[in-house]
Amino acid sequence: MMIAPVGGAKHRLLPSCSTIALLAALALPVQAQAAGTRAGSTISNTASASFDTGAGSTTVDSNRVDLLVDELLDVTVDSSNPAEVPTTPGATGQVLTFSVTNNGNGVEAFGLTTIANAGGDNYDPVITQIYLDNGDGLFDFGTDTLYAAGANDPSLDPDQGITVFVLATTPGTVVDGNRGIVSLVAAAKTGTGTPGTSFVGEGEGGGDAVVGSTGADGEDAGTFLVSAATVTLVKSAVITNTLNTADPIPGATITYTIVATVAGSGSVSGLAITDDIPADTSYVPASIKLGGSALSDAADADAGDYNGTRINVALGTVAGGQTRTVTFQTMID
Template sequence: MMKAPVGGAKHHPLLFPSCSALALAAALFAPVTAHAAGTLAGSTISNTASASFDNGGGVQTIDSNRVDLRVDELLDVTVAGSTTDVPTTPGATNQVLTYRVTNTGNGPEAFALSTIANVGGDDYDPAVTQIYIDANNNGTWDPTDTLYVAGSETPLQPDASMTVFVLATTLSTATDGNRGIVTLVARAKTGTGAPGTTFAGMGEGGGDAIVGSTGADGQDNGAYRVAAATVSLVKSAVIVDPFGGAEAVPGAAITYTITATVAGSGSVSGLAINDNIPANTDYVASSITLGGSALTDANDADAANYDGTRIQVLLGTVPGGQTRTVTFKTKIKAN
């Protein structure tokens, strides 16, 4: 049942009279079901005393009136960010952080969710776009999960948890290694405040609601870490002329070396090296190598091909910190 906001009231009949703290301490409690969140709100604690005596006519036993106590509702919640340093790239959208919200109070309570993306201590502020509730409880965000809308909260039972996904966009200006922190905040809809704060008549069963040690306001951080990569390309040439020298004369052979270096903690995909055969030179057939291994000119299963005007070597996905070296040969036209 949805809790009323601060200042409102739950409409429940008053079932039991209130009792003093002294009466509570003196009561012999009846057995109750134990929960991590404590005795359930609205539970009844009942006690009847008895006395036995002999007034000359034999032993007699009499009972006192019964004292009934209703357990008030304790408002408590914890938030745990279960993912941190989630890999992302500059400009990436729908990047997911995962959190676990647990009702650590002793009554059903709804919690309002919000995020803070500028808490400090990081390198950039992620742009939060949406919050989702894990509808199928598989722990993984998918578009069929429930989009969170403020005001649509439903109560979470005592000791129960829900998985919450926060989706955000990484700034296009973020660079490799940058961290972006997002805080998820869960606040009890009945009310928050300093521990011990009382909301009269707003607890489960018509009792009071009491703010617990968490302030009924839990939060925790999740973080993204940018794993970006950059590519640098260096080309060099070595000439061997027909006379054993290194002069660029007709008939001289030129060996071109192209080195692609990937830097950063991320990786690049679809990396390809293309080089047009220079004017006034002829390509030397079957001269392409990758990492020193010969490749064919045909557009076949290996990484290279020559189409009559340029060579191409398909390198695919290359992680940061690695290099790829391609060579090929041409000959300066002699006539």
């Protein structure tokens, strides 16, 4: 068992008078989490000895040993996102959520930075802002505080935590399934370094500040997952005529089939298929169908319409992995 020093900057000895000077030294373990004893507290101890000189029992006390508790610098950062956060190409204001906790035993301010280009992912999110939560755990532009490094670094009591939101833009060049990783780093403003590094006199209450097991600069990562969709169109034509052949002769009917396929893990909205009636043909009235169901030519409650030059079918929102089939007919003039 090592004997804790009683002199020097770390532990200050404040002697008191007694008849016999006996030194009682206590070994104080360094803990990775807030130990409960506040930095700047004084731990006092006095030893006693009893003996018999033949004239009766006698007790004497040692001098008192006072130890000033140093500040332990420790912090953890944890991603609060339950899973990969979905995003889409070109999306702005995408939010990752983190918690920052002071695991030290004194009040400490923490500087916040982000890392978005560490590798191991498919793209680098563009970090735009960091916000400090107002206490409800939900991001809100109007009530949460925009973080400015050095101006409003969060100051936390021992064991106190704060929720931090990192906002990013997703590049428009990403594709479905791409992942972008962002790390949040919180570093003690007093100092960071190898565990055990001491900053003399910088601790709360006048003691030293000692770097704990986290290096006083915690870090954790959150991940964006691109959920995108692409649309492909395949068009085909079948000819029928009164000769019962497949020849495109005057008077033959052309049945056009257009298949829209949506691929990817996302969805598309406002999908619509439009096709101009080819020259030298005439539209066959009431021939528009969606998935085999007839649609009217008028611009009414159903999805299709014909305006005299083209057909249009509104498909709305379609998720990846689904198809939509539209057919219509024209007659060769």
